[in-house]
Amino acid sequence: MEFEVGYLLSLIVVGLSFLGFFLSMMIDEVNRRKGVITFILSLILFGFGVYYYYVVGQWQKRKGGPTVNKLNYYLYIYRPSSSNIPFNISK
Numbered sequence: 803m804e805f806e807v808g809y810l811l812s813l814i815v816v817g818l819s820f821l822g823f824f825l826s827m828m829i830d831e832v833n834r835r836k837g838v839i840t841f842i843l844s845l846i847l848f849g850f851g852v853y854y855y856y857v858v859g860q861w862q863k864r865k866g867g868p869t870v871n872k873l874n875y876y877l878y879i880y881r882p883s884s885s886n887i888p889f890n891i892s893k
Contacts, residue, residue: 808858815851819844 822844830837 805858805862808861809855812851812855812858815854816848819848819851822847 822840826837826840826844829840
């Protein structure tokens with residue numbers, strides 16, 4: 803359940819950034835400078851959301867938990883290994 807909460811929170815952050823994009827387009831009609839600033843802040847928020855999604859995927863990969871998340875599979879964030887040979891990264 804811990805991974806699902808992380809994915810959900812990252813997708814909420816990405817959704818909020820899309821709301822910021824729409825808001826920046828509306829503000830741009832009134833004041834161009836504030837619209838550009840809002841767009842840049844939304845872009846930064848979008849980057850944080852994508853990075854957080856990637857970090858949760860890597861955390862799940864390191865813990866070795868099973869995934870049913872097809873989005874991770876297609877984005878190559880988490881793909882279970884086909885071999886049964888365990889490996890240790892810390893060595």
